[in-house]
Amino acid sequence: MDDVLLMLPGPTTVHPRVLNAMAQAVVNHRSAKYGEILTETSELMADAFQTKNQAYLLTGSGTAAMEAAISNVLNPGEKVLNVVGGKFGERFMKIAQAHGIDTQELAVEWGTAVTPEAVKEALDADEDIKAITVVHNETSTGVAAPIKEVGKVMKDYDALYIVDTVSSLGGDEVKVDDFGIDVCVTGSQKCLAAPPGMAAITLSDDAWDKVEKVTPNGFYLDMKAYKKSGDKTPPETPYTPSVSLTYAMNEALKMVKEEGLDNRVARHHKAAKASVDAVKALGLELFADEDVSSATVTAVKMPEGITDADFRGTTRDKYGVELAGGQDHLKGNIFRIGHMGNISYKELLQTFGAIGMTLKELGVIDEAGAGVASIADSYSA
Numbered sequence: 538m539d540d541v542l543l544m545l546p547g548p549t550t551v552h553p554r555v556l557n558a559m560a561q562a563v564v565n566h567r568s569a570k571y572g573e574i575l576t577e578t579s580e581l582m583a584d585a586f587q588t589k590n591q592a593y594l595l596t597g598s599g600t601a602a603m604e605a606a607i608s609n610v611l612n613p614g615e616k617v618l619n620v621v622g623g624k625f626g627e628r629f630m631k632i633a634q635a636h637g638i639d640t641q642e643l644a645v646e647w648g649t650a651v652t653p654e655a656v657k658e659a660l661d662a663d664e665d666i667k668a669i670t671v672v673h674n675e676t677s678t679g680v681a682a683p684i685k686e687v688g689k690v691m692k693d694y695d696a697l698y699i700v701d702t703v704s705s706l707g708g709d710e711v712k713v714d715d716f717g718i719d720v721c722v723t724g725s726q727k728c729l730a731a732p733p734g735m736a737a738i739t740l741s742d743d744a745w746d747k748v749e750k751v752t753p754n755g756f757y758l759d760m761k762a763y764k765k766s767g768d769k770t771p772p773e774t775p776y777t778p779s780v781s782l783t784y785a786m787n788e789a790l791k792m793v794k795e796e797g798l799d800n801r802v803a804r805h806h807k808a809a810k811a812s813v814d815a816v817k818a819l820g821l822e823l824f825a826d827e828d829v830s831s832a833t834v835t836a837v838k839m840p841e842g843i844t845d846a847d848f849r850g851t852t853r854d855k856y857g858v859e860l861a862g863g864q865d866h867l868k869g870n871i872f873r874i875g876h877m878g879n880i881s882y883k884e885l886l887q888t889f890g891a892i893g894m895t896l897k898e899l900g901v902i903d904e905a906g907a908g909v910a911s912i913a914d915s916y917s918a
């Protein structure tokens with residue numbers, strides 16, 4: 538097994554329990570046995586979304602669920618408001634454009650979060666807006682958007698509220714029904730700590746009403762087909778699902794339930810706070826505004842005078858810790874620490890040990906241990 542510690546915003550380290558679950562026999566996906574596992578896994582998924590509505594598993598990565606979220610509730614030519622403060626906000630907009638939907642960008646400076654007031658203003662300015670997209674946890678910048686507060690604003694408008702919780706569900710607070718989210722999507726390989734390749738989506742009654750009115754402009758991700766198959770006894774998926782990944786999701790979601798969602802979210806917040814403190818202890822600077830800093834990924838400015846290749850290459854090849862780089866114009870300017878999934882002080886001690894030793898070796902700092910000392914302080918009473 539590769540002993541490099543993945544401290545990425547996905548994929549994250551998969552627990553042996555989940556890996557072993559995937560070793561079960563691949564059964565007929567049109568059988569009572571698969572129906573049972575699908576039913577249980579979908580229910581566990583709905584619990585994780587904190588919704589009374591049905592959750593659907595899609596075989597595909599998180600982006601597949603993002604595409605389903607857009608293409609099923611908007612007709613070509615209809616207008617969507619896309620909140621864009623990073624790579625994934627931008628992806629929602631690009632998906633909408635690919636479907637011929639009229640996009641309007643609500644641009645947010647990368648590293649900062651959208652405000653409920655800005656959303657309200659944009660909606661008031663244009664009554665043709667049929668839906669808005671918000672990325673809860675903008676993984677490219679390490680910023681968490683106030684989806685609960687935006688949800689309060691959305692209650693006064695007919696526009697559907699579409700939220701990407703791919704890198705937050707199971708790591709930060711996501712209450713789909715309470716927050717008034719109409720379409721919510723997530724992925725397997727981030728905070729849920731399953732292998733990559735599965736995604737999930739849930740739709741509110743209002744969203745389903747709209748689905749009925751939309752002319753299908755796609756085939757594989759047509760949610761009407763998933764609903765029809767899911768309503769059968771035993772439930773099925775319209776096309777062959779990844780049976781093995783269904784086992785993995787089942788086990789990963791059981792682990793989420795055993796830990797308790799609230800405990801899991803608290804564990805992620807603790808890791809985020811500890812990481813932010815350790816970054817500062819090393820004399821490094823956060824990229825994101827600290828008050829909106831993510832619970833699952835910390836973005837850090839690359840220290841002057843060293844390259845991304847030297848820095849991340851050393852943490853990985855010499856010290857066994859894989860960190861993420863920046864995307865697009867942030868490439869080389871930031872690095873990102875993913876602290877999502879099955880992580881606690883052990884992984885953070887190793888991570889900040891590797892970062893400290895690397896920075897010392899590259900001549901950025903004289904004392905390698907300040908980050909480790911900070912993590913130790915955060916976790917000892």
Ligand SMILES: *Cc1c(COP(=O)(O)O)cnc(C)c1O
Nearest residue numbers: 598599600625674676703704724
């Ligand atoms: C990872 C991620 C996605 C989906 O990416 P895939 O590579 O398709 O799984 C979408 N949104 C956010 C915020 C993400 O972090």
